Amino acid sequence: MPQIPPLKALRAFDALGRAGSVALAAAELGVTPGAISQQVTRLGELLAVQLVARSGRGLVLTELGRLYHAEIRRGFAALEGAQDVLDRAREDAAIRLSCLTSVLMKWIGPRIFDWQSQHPGARLSLTGSDIEPDLIRGEADFRIYYGGRIHPAHHAVLFTDHVVPACAPELIAGHPLRDPADVLAFPLVSIVWNRRFAPGPEWSVWAERIGASAPESALSYSLSGSAIDAAVAGRGFVLAQISFIAEELRSGRLVVPFDIRLPLSEPYYLAWTEAALAKPDARALHRWLLATGRAQGIISAG
Structure with missing residues:
Protein backbone atom coordinates (compact mmCIF):
# COMPACT_ATOMS: atom_id res chain seq x y z
CA MET A 1 0.00 0.00 0.00
CA PRO A 2 1.52 3.38 -1.05
CA GLN A 3 2.63 5.57 1.82
CA ILE A 4 0.34 8.56 2.33
CA PRO A 5 2.13 11.90 2.81
CA PRO A 6 1.72 13.71 6.16
CA LEU A 7 -1.66 15.40 6.59
CA LYS A 8 -0.03 18.71 7.55
CA ALA A 9 1.81 18.85 4.22
CA LEU A 10 -1.33 17.92 2.28
CA ARG A 11 -3.36 20.62 4.06
CA ALA A 12 -0.73 23.25 3.25
CA PHE A 13 -0.67 22.21 -0.41
CA ASP A 14 -4.48 22.16 -0.62
CA ALA A 15 -4.71 25.63 0.92
CA LEU A 16 -2.11 26.97 -1.51
CA GLY A 17 -3.95 25.48 -4.47
CA ARG A 18 -7.27 26.99 -3.41
CA ALA A 19 -6.01 30.37 -2.17
CA GLY A 20 -3.57 30.97 -5.01
CA SER A 21 -0.86 32.50 -2.83
CA VAL A 22 1.34 31.52 0.08
CA ALA A 23 0.21 34.50 2.15
CA LEU A 24 -3.51 33.71 1.79
CA ALA A 25 -2.94 30.02 2.48
CA ALA A 26 -0.99 30.91 5.63
CA ALA A 27 -3.75 33.24 6.80
CA GLU A 28 -6.38 30.53 6.27
CA LEU A 29 -4.49 27.91 8.27
CA GLY A 30 -3.23 30.35 10.90
CA VAL A 31 0.46 29.70 10.25
CA THR A 32 3.37 31.67 8.79
CA PRO A 33 4.04 31.88 5.02
CA GLY A 34 7.37 30.17 5.69
CA ALA A 35 5.53 27.18 7.18
CA ILE A 36 3.39 26.84 4.04
CA SER A 37 6.44 26.95 1.78
CA GLN A 38 8.28 24.44 3.95
CA GLN A 39 5.39 21.94 3.98
CA VAL A 40 4.78 22.24 0.22
CA THR A 41 8.47 21.76 -0.51
CA ARG A 42 8.56 18.74 1.79
CA LEU A 43 5.53 17.24 0.02
CA GLY A 44 7.22 17.58 -3.39
CA GLU A 45 10.34 15.90 -2.07
CA LEU A 46 8.35 12.99 -0.61
CA LEU A 47 6.52 12.49 -3.90
CA ALA A 48 9.64 13.12 -6.01
CA VAL A 49 7.58 15.51 -8.14
CA GLN A 50 7.84 19.25 -8.71
CA LEU A 51 4.46 20.49 -7.50
CA VAL A 52 5.17 24.22 -7.47
CA ALA A 53 7.35 26.67 -9.29
CA ARG A 54 8.49 30.11 -8.24
CA SER A 55 6.79 33.03 -9.99
CA GLY A 56 8.19 36.38 -8.97
CA ARG A 57 8.15 36.33 -5.16
CA GLY A 58 5.44 33.69 -4.95
CA LEU A 59 4.69 30.06 -5.75
CA VAL A 60 2.38 28.68 -8.41
CA LEU A 61 1.29 25.10 -9.12
CA THR A 62 2.94 23.27 -11.97
CA GLU A 63 0.90 21.19 -14.40
CA LEU A 64 1.52 18.07 -12.29
CA GLY A 65 0.78 20.14 -9.20
CA ARG A 66 -2.63 21.13 -10.59
CA LEU A 67 -3.46 17.51 -11.41
CA TYR A 68 -2.41 16.37 -7.94
CA HIS A 69 -4.27 19.23 -6.26
CA ALA A 70 -7.53 18.31 -8.03
CA GLU A 71 -7.34 14.82 -6.51
CA ILE A 72 -6.26 16.11 -3.09
CA ARG A 73 -9.18 18.56 -3.13
CA ARG A 74 -11.59 15.68 -3.76
CA GLY A 75 -10.16 13.90 -0.73
CA PHE A 76 -10.51 16.91 1.55
CA ALA A 77 -14.02 17.54 0.22
CA ALA A 78 -14.90 13.97 1.19
CA LEU A 79 -13.48 14.52 4.67
CA GLU A 80 -15.44 17.77 5.02
CA GLY A 81 -18.56 15.96 3.85
CA ALA A 82 -17.99 13.25 6.44
CA GLN A 83 -17.78 15.95 9.12
CA ASP A 84 -21.05 17.46 7.88
CA VAL A 85 -22.73 14.07 8.10
CA LEU A 86 -21.44 13.63 11.65
CA ASP A 87 -22.57 17.13 12.65
CA ARG A 88 -26.05 16.49 11.25
CA ALA A 89 -26.21 13.15 13.06
CA ARG A 90 -25.26 14.87 16.30
CA GLU A 91 -27.91 17.51 15.70
CA ASP A 92 -30.51 14.83 14.99
CA ALA A 93 -29.54 13.16 18.25
CA ALA A 94 -30.41 16.31 20.19
CA ILE A 95 -33.84 16.24 21.84
CA ARG A 96 -35.86 19.08 20.35
CA LEU A 97 -38.34 20.63 22.76
CA SER A 98 -40.74 23.21 21.34
CA CYS A 99 -42.80 25.51 23.56
CA LEU A 100 -44.89 28.63 23.39
CA THR A 101 -42.52 31.58 23.71
CA SER A 102 -43.65 32.72 27.17
CA VAL A 103 -43.70 29.12 28.42
CA LEU A 104 -40.05 28.78 27.39
CA MET A 105 -39.03 32.14 28.84
CA LYS A 106 -40.91 32.01 32.12
CA TRP A 107 -41.58 28.37 32.98
CA ILE A 108 -39.70 25.48 31.46
CA GLY A 109 -36.56 27.40 30.42
CA PRO A 110 -35.41 28.26 33.96
CA ARG A 111 -36.28 24.77 35.22
CA ILE A 112 -34.62 22.75 32.48
CA PHE A 113 -31.21 23.29 34.08
CA ASP A 114 -32.31 21.04 36.95
CA TRP A 115 -32.89 18.20 34.50
CA GLN A 116 -29.64 18.87 32.66
CA SER A 117 -27.66 18.72 35.90
CA GLN A 118 -28.98 15.15 36.32
CA HIS A 119 -28.22 14.25 32.68
CA PRO A 120 -24.97 16.09 31.84
CA GLY A 121 -24.43 14.09 28.65
CA ALA A 122 -27.84 14.85 27.15
CA ARG A 123 -28.16 17.19 24.17
CA LEU A 124 -31.22 19.40 24.21
CA SER A 125 -32.45 22.00 21.73
CA LEU A 126 -35.12 24.45 22.96
CA THR A 127 -37.34 26.47 20.62
CA GLY A 128 -39.84 29.14 21.62
CA SER A 129 -42.52 29.54 18.97
CA ASP A 130 -46.25 30.20 18.80
CA ILE A 131 -46.38 28.20 15.55
CA GLU A 132 -47.29 24.58 16.25
CA PRO A 133 -44.63 22.22 14.84
CA ASP A 134 -45.57 19.09 12.92
CA LEU A 135 -44.31 16.33 15.19
CA ILE A 136 -45.10 13.59 12.68
CA ARG A 137 -42.76 15.22 10.16
CA GLY A 138 -40.05 15.52 12.78
CA GLU A 139 -40.14 19.31 13.26
CA ALA A 140 -39.85 18.72 17.03
CA ASP A 141 -39.70 15.78 19.42
CA PHE A 142 -41.77 17.29 22.23
CA ARG A 143 -44.20 20.21 22.23
CA ILE A 144 -45.64 22.03 25.23
CA TYR A 145 -48.80 23.76 24.07
CA TYR A 146 -51.89 25.39 25.47
CA GLY A 147 -55.40 23.95 24.99
CA GLY A 148 -57.16 24.09 21.66
CA ARG A 149 -55.36 21.88 19.20
CA ILE A 150 -54.89 18.21 20.03
CA HIS A 151 -51.72 16.98 18.36
CA PRO A 152 -52.00 13.84 16.24
CA ALA A 153 -49.16 12.34 18.26
CA HIS A 154 -49.33 11.17 21.85
CA HIS A 155 -50.35 13.84 24.33
CA ALA A 156 -51.03 14.27 28.03
CA VAL A 157 -52.23 17.06 30.28
CA LEU A 158 -49.38 18.81 32.08
CA PHE A 159 -51.26 21.21 34.37
CA THR A 160 -53.90 23.92 34.55
CA ASP A 161 -52.39 27.22 35.52
CA LEU A 264 -57.00 29.45 32.94
CA SER A 265 -59.71 28.30 30.55
CA GLU A 266 -57.71 25.28 29.40
CA PRO A 267 -54.69 23.24 30.53
CA TYR A 268 -51.20 22.98 29.12
CA TYR A 269 -50.40 19.75 27.28
CA LEU A 270 -47.30 17.80 26.37
CA ALA A 271 -47.21 16.13 22.94
CA TRP A 272 -44.62 13.68 21.61
CA THR A 273 -44.04 10.81 19.18
CA GLU A 274 -42.82 7.26 19.74
CA ALA A 275 -39.83 8.02 17.52
CA ALA A 276 -38.84 10.86 19.82
CA LEU A 277 -38.67 8.50 22.79
CA ALA A 278 -36.01 6.44 20.99
CA LYS A 279 -33.47 9.25 21.31
CA PRO A 280 -30.90 9.07 24.11
CA ASP A 281 -32.29 10.46 27.40
CA ALA A 282 -35.65 11.27 25.77
CA ARG A 283 -37.65 8.96 28.03
CA ALA A 284 -36.01 10.52 31.08
CA LEU A 285 -36.97 13.99 29.81
CA HIS A 286 -40.50 12.78 29.10
CA ARG A 287 -40.92 11.52 32.68
CA TRP A 288 -39.43 14.70 34.10
CA LEU A 289 -41.71 16.97 32.05
CA LEU A 290 -44.82 15.09 33.18
CA ALA A 291 -43.71 15.13 36.83
CA THR A 292 -42.81 18.81 36.66
CA GLY A 293 -46.19 19.58 35.13
CA ARG A 294 -48.04 17.68 37.87
CA ALA A 295 -46.06 19.51 40.57
CA GLN A 296 -46.78 22.86 38.93
CA GLY A 297 -50.49 22.07 38.82
CA ILE A 298 -50.52 21.59 42.59
CA ILE A 299 -48.63 24.84 43.16
CA SER A 300 -50.80 26.84 40.76
CA ALA A 301 -54.04 25.63 42.29
CA GLY A 302 -52.80 26.68 45.74
Whole structure:
Protein backbone atom coordinates (compact mmCIF):
# COMPACT_ATOMS: atom_id res chain seq x y z
CA MET A 1 0.00 0.00 0.00
CA PRO A 2 1.52 3.38 -1.05
CA GLN A 3 2.63 5.57 1.82
CA ILE A 4 0.34 8.56 2.33
CA PRO A 5 2.13 11.90 2.81
CA PRO A 6 1.72 13.71 6.16
CA LEU A 7 -1.66 15.40 6.59
CA LYS A 8 -0.03 18.71 7.55
CA ALA A 9 1.81 18.85 4.22
CA LEU A 10 -1.33 17.92 2.28
CA ARG A 11 -3.36 20.62 4.06
CA ALA A 12 -0.73 23.25 3.25
CA PHE A 13 -0.67 22.21 -0.41
CA ASP A 14 -4.48 22.16 -0.62
CA ALA A 15 -4.71 25.63 0.92
CA LEU A 16 -2.11 26.97 -1.51
CA GLY A 17 -3.95 25.48 -4.47
CA ARG A 18 -7.27 26.99 -3.41
CA ALA A 19 -6.01 30.37 -2.17
CA GLY A 20 -3.57 30.97 -5.01
CA SER A 21 -0.86 32.50 -2.83
CA VAL A 22 1.34 31.52 0.08
CA ALA A 23 0.21 34.50 2.15
CA LEU A 24 -3.51 33.71 1.79
CA ALA A 25 -2.94 30.02 2.48
CA ALA A 26 -0.99 30.91 5.63
CA ALA A 27 -3.75 33.24 6.80
CA GLU A 28 -6.38 30.53 6.27
CA LEU A 29 -4.49 27.91 8.27
CA GLY A 30 -3.23 30.35 10.90
CA VAL A 31 0.46 29.70 10.25
CA THR A 32 3.37 31.67 8.79
CA PRO A 33 4.04 31.88 5.02
CA GLY A 34 7.37 30.17 5.69
CA ALA A 35 5.53 27.18 7.18
CA ILE A 36 3.39 26.84 4.04
CA SER A 37 6.44 26.95 1.78
CA GLN A 38 8.28 24.44 3.95
CA GLN A 39 5.39 21.94 3.98
CA VAL A 40 4.78 22.24 0.22
CA THR A 41 8.47 21.76 -0.51
CA ARG A 42 8.56 18.74 1.79
CA LEU A 43 5.53 17.24 0.02
CA GLY A 44 7.22 17.58 -3.39
CA GLU A 45 10.34 15.90 -2.07
CA LEU A 46 8.35 12.99 -0.61
CA LEU A 47 6.52 12.49 -3.90
CA ALA A 48 9.64 13.12 -6.01
CA VAL A 49 7.58 15.51 -8.14
CA GLN A 50 7.84 19.25 -8.71
CA LEU A 51 4.46 20.49 -7.50
CA VAL A 52 5.17 24.22 -7.47
CA ALA A 53 7.35 26.67 -9.29
CA ARG A 54 8.49 30.11 -8.24
CA SER A 55 6.79 33.03 -9.99
CA GLY A 56 8.19 36.38 -8.97
CA ARG A 57 8.15 36.33 -5.16
CA GLY A 58 5.44 33.69 -4.95
CA LEU A 59 4.69 30.06 -5.75
CA VAL A 60 2.38 28.68 -8.41
CA LEU A 61 1.29 25.10 -9.12
CA THR A 62 2.94 23.27 -11.97
CA GLU A 63 0.90 21.19 -14.40
CA LEU A 64 1.52 18.07 -12.29
CA GLY A 65 0.78 20.14 -9.20
CA ARG A 66 -2.63 21.13 -10.59
CA LEU A 67 -3.46 17.51 -11.41
CA TYR A 68 -2.41 16.37 -7.94
CA HIS A 69 -4.27 19.23 -6.26
CA ALA A 70 -7.53 18.31 -8.03
CA GLU A 71 -7.34 14.82 -6.51
CA ILE A 72 -6.26 16.11 -3.09
CA ARG A 73 -9.18 18.56 -3.13
CA ARG A 74 -11.59 15.68 -3.76
CA GLY A 75 -10.16 13.90 -0.73
CA PHE A 76 -10.51 16.91 1.55
CA ALA A 77 -14.02 17.54 0.22
CA ALA A 78 -14.90 13.97 1.19
CA LEU A 79 -13.48 14.52 4.67
CA GLU A 80 -15.44 17.77 5.02
CA GLY A 81 -18.56 15.96 3.85
CA ALA A 82 -17.99 13.25 6.44
CA GLN A 83 -17.78 15.95 9.12
CA ASP A 84 -21.05 17.46 7.88
CA VAL A 85 -22.73 14.07 8.10
CA LEU A 86 -21.44 13.63 11.65
CA ASP A 87 -22.57 17.13 12.65
CA ARG A 88 -26.05 16.49 11.25
CA ALA A 89 -26.21 13.15 13.06
CA ARG A 90 -25.26 14.87 16.30
CA GLU A 91 -27.91 17.51 15.70
CA ASP A 92 -30.51 14.83 14.99
CA ALA A 93 -29.54 13.16 18.25
CA ALA A 94 -30.41 16.31 20.19
CA ILE A 95 -33.84 16.24 21.84
CA ARG A 96 -35.86 19.08 20.35
CA LEU A 97 -38.34 20.63 22.76
CA SER A 98 -40.74 23.21 21.34
CA CYS A 99 -42.80 25.51 23.56
CA LEU A 100 -44.89 28.63 23.39
CA THR A 101 -42.52 31.58 23.71
CA SER A 102 -43.65 32.72 27.17
CA VAL A 103 -43.70 29.12 28.42
CA LEU A 104 -40.05 28.78 27.39
CA MET A 105 -39.03 32.14 28.84
CA LYS A 106 -40.91 32.01 32.12
CA TRP A 107 -41.58 28.37 32.98
CA ILE A 108 -39.70 25.48 31.46
CA GLY A 109 -36.56 27.40 30.42
CA PRO A 110 -35.41 28.26 33.96
CA ARG A 111 -36.28 24.77 35.22
CA ILE A 112 -34.62 22.75 32.48
CA PHE A 113 -31.21 23.29 34.08
CA ASP A 114 -32.31 21.04 36.95
CA TRP A 115 -32.89 18.20 34.50
CA GLN A 116 -29.64 18.87 32.66
CA SER A 117 -27.66 18.72 35.90
CA GLN A 118 -28.98 15.15 36.32
CA HIS A 119 -28.22 14.25 32.68
CA PRO A 120 -24.97 16.09 31.84
CA GLY A 121 -24.43 14.09 28.65
CA ALA A 122 -27.84 14.85 27.15
CA ARG A 123 -28.16 17.19 24.17
CA LEU A 124 -31.22 19.40 24.21
CA SER A 125 -32.45 22.00 21.73
CA LEU A 126 -35.12 24.45 22.96
CA THR A 127 -37.34 26.47 20.62
CA GLY A 128 -39.84 29.14 21.62
CA SER A 129 -42.52 29.54 18.97
CA ASP A 130 -46.25 30.20 18.80
CA ILE A 131 -46.38 28.20 15.55
CA GLU A 132 -47.29 24.58 16.25
CA PRO A 133 -44.63 22.22 14.84
CA ASP A 134 -45.57 19.09 12.92
CA LEU A 135 -44.31 16.33 15.19
CA ILE A 136 -45.10 13.59 12.68
CA ARG A 137 -42.76 15.22 10.16
CA GLY A 138 -40.05 15.52 12.78
CA GLU A 139 -40.14 19.31 13.26
CA ALA A 140 -39.85 18.72 17.03
CA ASP A 141 -39.70 15.78 19.42
CA PHE A 142 -41.77 17.29 22.23
CA ARG A 143 -44.20 20.21 22.23
CA ILE A 144 -45.64 22.03 25.23
CA TYR A 145 -48.80 23.76 24.07
CA TYR A 146 -51.89 25.39 25.47
CA GLY A 147 -55.40 23.95 24.99
CA GLY A 148 -57.16 24.09 21.66
CA ARG A 149 -55.36 21.88 19.20
CA ILE A 150 -54.89 18.21 20.03
CA HIS A 151 -51.72 16.98 18.36
CA PRO A 152 -52.00 13.84 16.24
CA ALA A 153 -49.16 12.34 18.26
CA HIS A 154 -49.33 11.17 21.85
CA HIS A 155 -50.35 13.84 24.33
CA ALA A 156 -51.03 14.27 28.03
CA VAL A 157 -52.23 17.06 30.28
CA LEU A 158 -49.38 18.81 32.08
CA PHE A 159 -51.26 21.21 34.37
CA THR A 160 -53.90 23.92 34.55
CA ASP A 161 -52.39 27.22 35.52
CA HIS A 162 -53.98 30.02 37.56
CA VAL A 163 -53.51 33.79 37.43
CA VAL A 164 -53.10 36.13 40.37
CA PRO A 165 -52.65 39.94 40.63
CA ALA A 166 -48.96 40.75 41.10
CA CYS A 167 -46.94 43.94 41.14
CA ALA A 168 -43.52 45.32 42.01
CA PRO A 169 -43.27 46.15 45.72
CA GLU A 170 -42.25 49.70 44.81
CA LEU A 171 -45.61 50.27 43.14
CA ILE A 172 -47.55 49.95 46.38
CA ALA A 173 -44.91 51.32 48.75
CA GLY A 174 -46.60 53.95 50.91
CA HIS A 175 -50.06 52.88 49.69
CA PRO A 176 -51.41 50.32 52.17
CA LEU A 177 -53.93 47.97 50.55
CA ARG A 178 -56.79 47.08 52.88
CA ASP A 179 -59.20 45.50 50.41
CA PRO A 180 -58.73 43.53 47.15
CA ALA A 181 -60.65 46.26 45.32
CA ASP A 182 -57.80 48.66 46.14
CA VAL A 183 -55.75 46.83 43.48
CA LEU A 184 -58.04 48.24 40.80
CA ALA A 185 -57.03 51.82 41.64
CA PHE A 186 -53.52 51.15 40.27
CA PRO A 187 -52.51 50.92 36.59
CA LEU A 188 -53.55 47.54 35.19
CA VAL A 189 -51.44 45.63 32.66
CA SER A 190 -53.40 43.30 30.38
CA ILE A 191 -52.47 40.31 28.22
CA VAL A 192 -54.14 39.94 24.83
CA TRP A 193 -54.47 36.23 24.13
CA ASN A 194 -54.06 34.77 20.68
CA ARG A 195 -57.47 34.31 19.04
CA ARG A 196 -56.89 30.62 18.47
CA PHE A 197 -56.84 30.10 22.23
CA ALA A 198 -59.72 30.30 24.65
CA PRO A 199 -59.42 33.74 26.33
CA GLY A 200 -57.55 33.84 29.61
CA PRO A 201 -59.02 35.52 32.71
CA GLU A 202 -59.24 39.29 32.29
CA TRP A 203 -59.29 42.07 34.86
CA SER A 204 -63.05 42.37 34.50
CA VAL A 205 -63.45 38.72 35.53
CA TRP A 206 -61.13 39.13 38.52
CA ALA A 207 -62.98 42.31 39.56
CA GLU A 208 -66.29 40.50 39.32
CA ARG A 209 -64.88 37.77 41.53
CA ILE A 210 -64.33 40.30 44.33
CA GLY A 211 -67.59 42.14 43.71
CA ALA A 212 -66.12 45.19 41.96
CA SER A 213 -65.68 46.57 38.46
CA ALA A 214 -62.39 47.13 36.68
CA PRO A 215 -61.38 50.14 34.57
CA GLU A 216 -59.94 49.55 31.12
CA SER A 217 -56.24 48.75 31.01
CA ALA A 218 -54.04 51.43 29.54
CA LEU A 219 -51.25 48.96 28.70
CA SER A 220 -51.55 45.53 27.06
CA TYR A 221 -49.14 42.95 25.70
CA SER A 222 -49.47 39.97 23.39
CA LEU A 223 -46.83 38.02 25.35
CA SER A 224 -47.33 37.09 28.99
CA GLY A 225 -43.60 37.36 29.58
CA SER A 226 -43.55 40.97 28.38
CA ALA A 227 -46.52 41.88 30.59
CA ILE A 228 -44.78 40.35 33.61
CA ASP A 229 -41.60 42.26 32.82
CA ALA A 230 -43.64 45.47 32.69
CA ALA A 231 -45.05 44.72 36.13
CA VAL A 232 -41.54 44.06 37.46
CA ALA A 233 -40.58 47.49 36.10
CA GLY A 234 -43.34 49.03 38.23
CA ARG A 235 -45.77 49.81 35.39
CA GLY A 236 -48.77 48.34 37.19
CA PHE A 237 -50.51 45.18 38.38
CA VAL A 238 -50.61 42.18 36.05
CA LEU A 239 -52.79 39.09 36.20
CA ALA A 240 -49.81 36.78 36.04
CA GLN A 241 -49.73 33.03 35.68
CA ILE A 242 -48.43 31.40 38.84
CA SER A 243 -46.07 29.20 36.84
CA PHE A 244 -44.54 32.23 35.15
CA ILE A 245 -43.67 34.33 38.21
CA ALA A 246 -42.02 31.81 40.54
CA GLU A 247 -38.58 33.40 40.22
CA GLU A 248 -39.94 36.95 40.53
CA LEU A 249 -41.81 36.04 43.72
CA ARG A 250 -38.81 34.20 45.14
CA SER A 251 -36.51 37.17 44.50
CA GLY A 252 -39.01 39.73 45.75
CA ARG A 253 -39.27 41.54 42.41
CA LEU A 254 -43.01 40.84 42.46
CA VAL A 255 -45.45 40.53 45.33
CA VAL A 256 -49.06 39.33 45.55
CA PRO A 257 -50.97 41.50 48.05
CA PHE A 258 -54.15 39.43 47.73
CA ASP A 259 -53.85 35.79 46.73
CA ILE A 260 -57.12 35.50 44.82
CA ARG A 261 -56.57 33.12 41.91
CA LEU A 262 -58.49 32.38 38.74
CA PRO A 263 -57.87 29.25 36.62
CA LEU A 264 -57.00 29.45 32.94
CA SER A 265 -59.71 28.30 30.55
CA GLU A 266 -57.71 25.28 29.40
CA PRO A 267 -54.69 23.24 30.53
CA TYR A 268 -51.20 22.98 29.12
CA TYR A 269 -50.40 19.75 27.28
CA LEU A 270 -47.30 17.80 26.37
CA ALA A 271 -47.21 16.13 22.94
CA TRP A 272 -44.62 13.68 21.61
CA THR A 273 -44.04 10.81 19.18
CA GLU A 274 -42.82 7.26 19.74
CA ALA A 275 -39.83 8.02 17.52
CA ALA A 276 -38.84 10.86 19.82
CA LEU A 277 -38.67 8.50 22.79
CA ALA A 278 -36.01 6.44 20.99
CA LYS A 279 -33.47 9.25 21.31
CA PRO A 280 -30.90 9.07 24.11
CA ASP A 281 -32.29 10.46 27.40
CA ALA A 282 -35.65 11.27 25.77
CA ARG A 283 -37.65 8.96 28.03
CA ALA A 284 -36.01 10.52 31.08
CA LEU A 285 -36.97 13.99 29.81
CA HIS A 286 -40.50 12.78 29.10
CA ARG A 287 -40.92 11.52 32.68
CA TRP A 288 -39.43 14.70 34.10
CA LEU A 289 -41.71 16.97 32.05
CA LEU A 290 -44.82 15.09 33.18
CA ALA A 291 -43.71 15.13 36.83
CA THR A 292 -42.81 18.81 36.66
CA GLY A 293 -46.19 19.58 35.13
CA ARG A 294 -48.04 17.68 37.87
CA ALA A 295 -46.06 19.51 40.57
CA GLN A 296 -46.78 22.86 38.93
CA GLY A 297 -50.49 22.07 38.82
CA ILE A 298 -50.52 21.59 42.59
CA ILE A 299 -48.63 24.84 43.16
CA SER A 300 -50.80 26.84 40.76
CA ALA A 301 -54.04 25.63 42.29
CA GLY A 302 -52.80 26.68 45.74
